[in-house]
Amino acid sequence: MSTHDPGSRPDAPAGGPFGTLVTGTYPEGPADPVGRGARTPLHQSPRCEGTGECALACPTQAIEVTGRGKGATFQLDYGRCVFCRACVDVCPTGALIASADFELSVRRREDLVVRHGAGRAPPTYPVDQRKEAETQARIQRLFGGSLAIREVDAGSCNGCEVEVSALTWPRFDSERLGIHFVASPRHADALLVTGPVNVNMRLALEKTFRATPSPKIVLAVGACGISGGPFRDSAEVRNGVAPTLPVTVFIPGCPPRPEALLYGIWLALGKLEQRVVQGELPTAASGTPKR
């Protein structure tokens, strides 16, 4: 059996699972930077001249630019973003850059929207924050040790399924964190829902939710699961999970990379802090964007 691994990851031992260990340490350790694409658009207000070209290039209307010139209002919804980098490519002033940040999951949908410029409105949180903290403490007490997830595809293109499956591969191996995928909602603590929730899957999704014992977590995954993504406002879809089920954590991406899913799951369990607040990342341009 060959144990030679010419891979470029210097810290990784050689070989495949037949030979040696290939599993990463994230989220306990840092994420592996190998080949990580920089796909997350970051908006730097001072450079923005409000040309609005980004909004025109966006395939999911995740960007809105109101007004023109320096005083324009820029709004970007990471819940609708498909991370295609089209906005970064067309921005004539370099106000939009691509970052490798992937820890974008949030508990409140509003936190995925960044709004810069005139008329910046304070976010309104309809949720009682004290009650939310209590719920978090309860979730961590109940599920902190292990989490059984039932995956439900509610009309996804199956891109998210690739990345959710990847959690079970040797590289990410979510079982090492006590996260396992179960065959029945009866065995599940959490539902991980992908897809825009189309008309044909809504009933099955509702029944799966009812079949899952309480208390339970709902993870809305991907641009489709959060907002309907490319299919938003189509007559055949219900614009994501939230109109149908109470969502615990929103995990952006198209699809979210496996580490982003792990981050979102740990955020739901209260094992990690939410980084994105009102659409802002605490350390803008962290990481070294490659392309």
Place this chain on the structure above:
Amino acid sequence: MSGIPMEGDVPATIAPSAPVPPSAPSPGRKEEFDWVGSFAPSIPIGDDAGRPWRLELPSERWKEVTLTLDRALHHRLASFWAEHWTDGASRLHTLWMGDASCRGIHLITVLPAGNAGVPSLLPEIPAALYFEREMREMYGVEFLGAADRRPLLLHYQHSGPPMRPGTSPPRDARAPFAFPITEGEGIYEIPVGPVHAGIIEPGHFRFQVVGEQILNLEVRLGYTHKATEKRFEGRSPSLGVLLAESVSGDSSVAGAVAFLEAVEQALGIEVSRSAQLSRGLLLELERMAFLLGDVAGIALDVGYAAGAAQANFLRERSYEGLEMVGGSRLGRGTLAPGGLARPLASDMGTPLAETLALVARGNEELLEHLLSRPSVVDRLRGTGEVRTDVARALALVGPAARASGLDRDVRRDRPYGAYREVAVRVAGERAGDVEARLKVKVAEIAEACRLASEFQRAGALDSAKAPPPLPARSAGDGLGVVEAPRGEFLIWVSVGEEGTLRRVHVRDPSYLNWPAIEYAVKGNIVPDFPLCNKSLNLSYSGFDR
């Protein structure tokens, strides 16, 4: 399985003007030409190099001509679609593909507003079944004499065919749907889905079983239907790429390339050679990752966890390879009309070559491990058999067809982009069982590694960002046909005068291949269903769109 090509096995570079290997004039091409010529006196013939022969027929002759074609040429039905015109008329298109020497035939007929319909192509053309059911519900085209009039993609009642302009959203009332009933002593039913046990897509399987043996399976799909084709309408080609990637996300690159090929043909947009090489590289990396997933699934379903782990390790390395060069693990957001959305990573040459070598070697080891274990082979051999005649009648494509003795691969038969420069070694088996499909897939992973290396060496990483495309015309229609990991992925686009998409027809390979599973499982035991399923690996979203 053929040996894994090693360093130096392939030419270091491909000459920019490397000619296509000359294929001997085959009887197929002449037969096709003569058949088309026999209609020339009465029917206008479109002759546009690179496109199928295009014939327009009066609707009265629709079925007669189709059956003549089927009998005379042995072409397969590759696709069948409709479009609406503003005056209420519909146009029906069928596309017939032959072997490598043929151009294919595109038949068009116009149905005036208020028409009574056309005769059904069934039972003579079995592959037409799903197409006709879809066109009836989506376009309101009536197929006279059709026996199966059940809905296909729509589960709720609509006020009218949804693809007609101005149709209102679905109502709350579920559309009736009847499964076939099998009765007899000891026969029972197993309903499965739509929510399945694994991390997979939704669909409903209705098994009729006696003891452990499957008598009959009917698959009901449509659970992931999201009106993708309608969503294309009115968009610019650039904004359509994301939708093409979202037909079947695990074949994002193939969907995007098929769509772009169609758009570029429709508008006469040139694509640089280096951009074509880049597309070829991304396509082969995607194929490696995808097929390794199938191998992993087969290994897992026979309980061989170590083999599955090895396959998934290699699969992950393939996705890392895609991300290394294109910035996205699934290769999304990388392509644009006229070439690429942005250059590939030219500094990733060494790690990419290492990844390709690792996957090639690991894949070879994997096959040895799988096939040297009697407990694995015992589960694969003779399981889920799709006979050659069944595969031909259903017009199967991709690895499923090649494992059942049908020698078809778009990369060789209708070469596009970078495949015009290389000779693709097409894998093939005859047995049509799970073992044959596994062998074909492993051989195709090896070939994908070889082609990816060739494309890399020929300069796939050196491509520049595409200049703004210069369309030769503002409107037109075009056909994109690409060999996706599951087989022939076909997209037809019609671009209107304002430069936006007027109609886009998407035919995922799974659209043709889904019926194969209903045949594959007959007489098998229920515990072997997952193997049949994994080895065919059908896309639900690709079918439902």
